[in-house]
Amino acid sequence: MPTKNFRMGKFDGAEKISGETLAANIEKRGGKTKHGCHTGCIIQCSQVYHDKDGKYLTTGFEYETIWGFGADLLVDNLDDIANMDRTCDEAGMDTIEMANTMAMAMEAGIIAWGDGKGVLAELAKVGTKDPLGRIYGNGTAYTAQAFGVDRVPVVKNQALPAYDPRAVKGVGVTYATTPMGADHTAGYGVCQNVLKCGGDVDGHKKEGNIEISKNLQVATAAVDSLGLCLFVAFAVLDDARGVPCMAKLVSGLIGKDYSVDELVGMGVNCLKDELDFNKRAGFTDADDQLPRFFQTELLPPHNVGWDYTAEELQAAKV
Numbered sequence: 001m002p003t004k005n006f007r008m009g010k011f012d013g014a015e016k017i018s019g020e021t022l023a024a025n026i027e028k029r030g031g032k033t034k035h036g037c038h039t040g041c042i043i044q045c046s047q048v049y050h051d052k053d054g055k056y057l058t059t060g061f062e063y064e065t066i067w068g069f070g071a072d073l074l075v076d077n078l079d080d081i082a083n084m085d086r087t088c089d090e091a092g093m094d095t096i097e098m099a100n101t102m103a104m105a106m107e108a109g110i111i112a113w114g115d116g117k118g119v120l121a122e123l124a125k126v127g128t129k130d131p132l133g134r135i136y137g138n139g140t141a142y143t144a145q146a147f148g149v150d151r152v153p154v155v156k157n158q159a160l161p162a163y164d165p166r167a168v169k170g171v172g173v174t175y176a177t178t179p180m181g182a183d184h185t186a187g188y189g190v191c192q193n194v195l196k197c198g199g200d201v202d203g204h205k206k207e208g209n210i211e212i213s214k215n216l217q218v219a220t221a222a223v224d225s226l227g228l229c230l231f232v233a234f235a236v237l238d239d240a241r242g243v244p245c246m247a248k249l250v251s252g253l254i255g256k257d258y259s260v261d262e263l264v265g266m267g268v269n270c271l272k273d274e275l276d277f278n279k280r281a282g283f284t285d286a287d288d289q290l291p292r293f294f295q296t297e298l299l300p301p302h303n304v305g306w307d308y309t310a311e312e313l314q315a316a317k318v
């Protein structure tokens with residue numbers, strides 16, 4: 001759990017912002033601990049969260065949102081985090097990007113670490129004519145540049161999500177190499193590194209993590225291209241029948257046989273198109289790397305580092 005702008009991997013206030021606390025609050029105040037974003041979903045990963053007076057506050061604030069506005073900013077008040085989520089939802093802002101943007105404001109001394117009310121006040125400026133709000137609205141990299149911050153967790157100018165790449169290297173390789181920038185959903189190595197779903201690869205060591213990231217990037221591109229919710233990927237990874245079943249779904253849709261090889265090929269082609277787009281937009285292999293501080297600082301409590309070269313990381317690309 002990246003803490004204080006990726007300085008540590010452990011947050012003392014974690015229990016106060018945990019899923020258990022969230023569920024207990026919902027049970028006490030009303031709301032829903034399960035909620036589907038569309039009809040027919042049997043997973044129902046979302047929730048409806050009320051304030052302490054039992055009034056609707058927000059919907060579907062997830063691990064990444066709670067991490068970003070919580071541990072990464074040293075904020076341990078779940079209701080403040082829920083309010084930050086609501087503010088972002090109402091303005092159409094991505095919570096990972098804005099949480100990292102607020103970390104830049106903390107690095108610059110505009111907000112004190114851990115000051116949830118201070119974050120809410122700054123977030124409220126986005127979308128108004130306030131000069132700081134205009135800076136924040138451009139995201140993490142822009143805000144860091146404006147304030148002269150040099151500890152900037154972005155890849156290809158996209159802010160990092162809720163898994164430290166030094167300790168969860170499978171997803172770290174994805175952050176560095178996916179055409180979209182630091183996107184955990186583009187190849188969720190957390191599966192094999194932490195959840196042990198679809199394999200068991202040590203996230204602290206380099207061995208095997210380029211391979212899992214590459215395979216996951218291909219599979220994810222195929223799942224995304226089909227318009228399926230990414231959470232089906234867990235079923236696909238955990239059961240040998242998963243991928244053939246997806247190919248059968250496509251066969252049923254198009255009315256002719258569609259093979260597993262074609263499905264995998266679709267994922268590969270999708271990534272190739274994206275890489276080609278990036279190349280023509282001016283990105284080079286040197287952009288497939290994490291920010292420098294990950295390479296120079298070890299992450300406590302396990303004191304793991306990041307020592308992949310950009311050349312090594314090319315093997316994760318199709």
Ligand code: SF4
Pocket residue numbers: 035036037038041042043044045046229230231
């Ligand atoms: S994101 Fe996926 S798992 Fe979550 S509620 Fe929507 S369809 Fe269901």
